[in-house]
Amino acid sequence: EQVIGEPSRPVLTRNQLRSDGDMCIYALTVSTMELKNVKEAMTDPAWIESMQEELLQFKRMDVWVLVPIPDNISPLTLKWIFKNKHDEEQTVIRNKSRLVVRG
Numbered sequence: 001e002q003v004i005g006e007p008s009r010p011v012l013t014r015n016q017l018r019s020d021g022d023m024c025i026y027a028l029t030v031s032t033m034e035l036k037n038v039k040e041a042m043t044d045p046a047w048i049e050s051m052q053e054e055l056l057q058f059k060r061m062d063v064w065v066l067v068p069i070p071d072n073i074s075p076l077t078l079k080w081i082f083k084n085k086h087d088e089e090q091t092v093i094r095n096k097s098r099l100v101v102r103g
Contacts, residue, residue, distance in 0.1 A: 035082040041097070047082065050097040058099075077102045 041047040058064040069075050079102050085094040 038080050041080065041082060046095050047097065050082075050095040051080065051099075054097045054099055 035041050035044075035047060041051060079100055081098040081100055083096045083098075084092045085096050087093045
């Protein structure tokens with residue numbers, strides 16, 4: 001697991017980022033572009049991390065099981081949804097990726 005920053009230091013929330021320098025460093029870790037497809041997402045490290053978080057959430061919650069496809073059933077198709085989350089001042093504060101079933 002890769003940890004950014006000092007592991008022994010507590011994690012700060014956005015409200016705790018009081019200095020302009022801290023907020024600038026935080027802002028560099030999010031993408032301001034809202035994407036349309038996975039190909040675009042795979043070129044941006046911030047979106048790759050967001051997608052990894054979504055997949056890890058499936059694993060943590062134990063809601064994803066890969067099974068063989070039965071002959072008489074069509075598999076469900078999936079789609080990634082990409083959204084930027086904004087604060088009150090419309091500054092991008094988080095990149096949110098969701099893996100959803102089509103249909």
